[in-house]
Amino acid sequence: MLDDYLKANLASWDEAVALHLSSDLYDVAGFKAGGTSLSEIELGELGPFVHEGTRLLHLQCHFGLDTLSWARRGAVVTGVDFSGEGIRAARALADDVGLSARATFVQSDVEHxxxxxxxxxxxxxxxxxxxxxxxxxxxxxxxxxxxxxxGGILYIAEFHPYAFLVADDATPDSLRVGYPYFMYGVPQRFDEDGDYADPDARMEHTVTFEWLHGFAEIIDPLLRRGLRLDFLHELPFTVPGLPFIFLEKDVAGMLRVRGRHDDFPLTFTLKMTRERR
Structure with missing residues (x-):
């Protein structure tokens, strides 16, 4: 059954690549002009550990915008994604901005x-x-x-699990739970013809499957494989991309809960180090 979930998600992501390349959210033109797609969160927390020649593996890289932003800072990067359309776009983008010598892109799901x-x-x-x-x-x-x-580092900057619990029609005064926290391996099925980068878009492949993971589900397997937890941060703001009506941009361009900017977690970041043997 997992293969069926994967096939549906792959069809959606393959279709989304062209839409995302031309979207304001991803601002590919700004990147080509010398900008970065990385937020101050990643730059502040991971940036000090990425130097000229740092070998960086980006899992689930989509069409490589963040991957190439790290390459532009000196890293030798490898981006991985299961979408063939995404990987083709990433390679073309690397060529366009002159970063193909320090960027490799591999089409693969994470498991294989x-x-x-x-x-x-x-x-x-x-x-x-x-x-x-x-x-x-x-x-x-x-x-x-x-x-x-x-001695290597795992760094995660992600939407907080809390953000995925809130009902689609929630308001700042009624952030009620609409989705389960514990999913027991069974994904949530969505059938939506819009897209987070362009809600007005009409997608052909509308069905996707998502799994919410709590902190224990994320961290415990890593601890058991010899990684040390260096920090876990929770933040009341996040990057654009969450399509919730109860969010608004602050002066720095980050999303917060409207009228309650510091009350609810929207981002978590995590840094772990693989122990030296």
Missing amino acids: LPDRLSGTFDVVFVSWGALIWLGDLERWADVVAHFLHP
Whole structure:
């Protein structure tokens, strides 16, 4: 059954690539002009550990915008995604901005990546809406540990699990729960013809499946594979991309709950280090 979920999600993501390349949300033109797609969150927390020549593996990289933003800061990057359309777009973008010499892109789902990629990395990077597309975080943790060399860093910047619990029609005064926190391996099915980058878009492949993962489900498998928790941060703001009507941009361009800017968690970040043996 998991293959059926994967096929539906892949069809949606393949279709979304062209839409995202031309969207204001991703601002590819700004990136080509020298900008970065990385927020102050990632730059502030992971940036000090990424130097010239840092080997960085970006899991679920979509069409490589964040991956190439790290390459632009000096990292030697490998981006991975299950979408063939995404990987083709990433390679083309790397060529367009002159970063193909320090950027490799691999088409693979996370589970089978060790069969398709060799070597280890200084940093494994996971960000913004990646984990909800994975049904098995035990296998994901295997892959993270496999590719981190001793002393290497896993860094995650993600939407907070709380954000995925809130009902679609919630308001700042009534942030009621609309979705389960514990999913027991069974995904939530969505059938929506819009897209987070363009709610007015009409998608052909409308059915997707998502898994919400709590902190224990994310962190415990990594601890059992020899990673040390360095920090876990919770923040009351997040990057654009969550399509909730109760959010508004603050002066820095980050999303917060309207009228209650500091009351609710929308982002978590996590840094872990693989212990040296």
